[in-house]
Amino acid sequence: QVQLVESGxxxxxAGASLRLSCAASxxxxxxRTMGWFRQPPGKEREFVAAIRGDGGNILYADxxxxxxxxxxxxxKNTAYLQMNNLKPEDTAVYFxxxxxxxxxxxxxxxxxxxxxxxxxxxxxx
Numbered sequence: 344q345v346q347l348v349e350s351g352x353x354x355x356x357a358g359a360s361l362r363l364s365c366a367a368s369x370x371x372x373x374x375r376t377m378g379w380f381r382q383p384p385g386k387e388r389e390f391v392a393a394i395r396g397d398g399g400n401i402l403y404a405d406x407x408x409x410x411x412x413x414x415x416x417x418x419k420n421t422a423y424l425q426m427n428n429l430k431p432e433d434t435a436v437y438f439x440x441x442x443x444x445x446x447x448x449x450x451x452x453x454x455x456x457x458x459x460x461x462x463x464x465x466x467x468x
Contacts, residue, residue: 352462365439373417374444381435393448436461
């Protein structure tokens with residue numbers, strides 16, 4: 344069982360930046376695609392970004408391209424989501440997720456088998 348723990352959420356004004364972290368407990372972290380998803384209030388969970396185990400083939404949702412950057416540090420078993428120029432519509436609970444080993448990165452939540460508890464990001468206008 345892999346445990347994922349997110350941190351770094353908070354309340355900020357529009358235009359500010361936040362960096363989310365996702366610490367993973369497993370020893371196969373570098374073989375797993377890591378994804379970030381978010382669930383805005385009253386809406387379905389949606390894809391934000393994904394990164395392959397080796398740090399390549401990064402995917403972004405159109406709504407965050409150019410503002411968010413996903414990265415990972417395999418030595419620290421940690422994935423990151425740098426969020427710049429935040430907008431009120433970015434307000435959501437943000438979740439990190441881990442795929443089975445060697446699974447290609449995907450925008451589908453069904454491709455991920457482990458999930459963190461979520462961290463709240465609130466952007467005021």
